[in-house]
Amino acid sequence: MKANILFIALLLFFSSCSKHDGSDKQAAKNDSTNVADSSSTPTSIEVIKTLTYEQREGKFFYTKYCLVCHGSEGKGDGFNAFNLNPRPKDFTEKQYMQALTDEKLIETVSQGGRGVNKSPSMPSWGGRLSKDEILYVVAYVRTFAADTTNHK
Ligand code: HEC
Known part of the structure; x- marks a missing residue:
């Protein structure tokens, strides 16, 4: 049994x-x-290859620090954006983004909204990110309005 x-x-x-x-x-x-x-x-691995080294580094910091407000597609629709007035601009808008120089973007990220007469709810990152890291994150922000680079 x-x-x-x-x-x-x-x-x-x-x-x-x-x-x-x-x-x-x-x-x-x-x-x-x-x-x-x-x-x-393309599979995700192939897509990542289309980003330069700088852009990929920037994506890391963007995902960590910026996505909550600026959104995963850069459209200014992160989950925290709805608490913000004014809301962050749409980084995929070509005309708007082309009018902003790299210097201006770097300055805004480093000094925050307060430093460049924009909304103080855009924090300053100069204390947290190094100069290179700010260049990387701006390089990544640029991919949202670019035709040639897939930001994913
Ligand atoms: C707490 C929410 C918040 C976070 C986090 C945040 N931002 Fe912003 N950001 C804003 C807001 C709000 C504005 C719009 C300011 C305005 O138009 O007056 C802005 C504006 C900007 C601008 C200027 C665009 C323009 O219209 O001139 C850039 C560039 C930018 N952010 C990049 C970043 C980057 C890069 C990070 C991460 C390192 C980041 N932001 C994190 C809220 C945020």
Whole structure:
């Protein structure tokens, strides 16, 4: 009797193992078909390659410090943006962004809104980010309105 129960338990164990294996293989198969299907859309790794080293560094800081207000697409719609008046501008607006020089963007990020007669709710980052890091984050902010660089 004991042996029978053991046998059934083992049987259940193995059958669940093989089921598990099967579904894994199925999942792997699905994955590979998905990759094949989406050959026209680059995978995320390929997209990251389209950013320069500076832009990728900038993306790191942007995601950490700026995204809450400026949004993941730079549209000024981060989850904290709705508390802000005025709201941050849309970084994807080409005309608006082209009118802003790199110097102006660097100055705004370093000194914050208060330093450049803009809203004081734009914090100053000169104390937290190094000069290079500010250049990187501005390089990344520029990708939102660029045709050639995928900001993802
Ligand atoms: C607490 C919210 C908040 C955070 C965090 C924040 N910003 Fe801002 N930012 C603003 C607001 C609000 C403005 C709009 C100021 C205005 O138009 O008067 C702004 C404006 C700017 C501008 C100027 C754009 C223009 O219209 O001239 C730049 C560039 C900018 N932010 C970059 C950044 C970067 C880079 C970071 C991260 C390092 C960051 N911001 C973090 C709220 C924020």
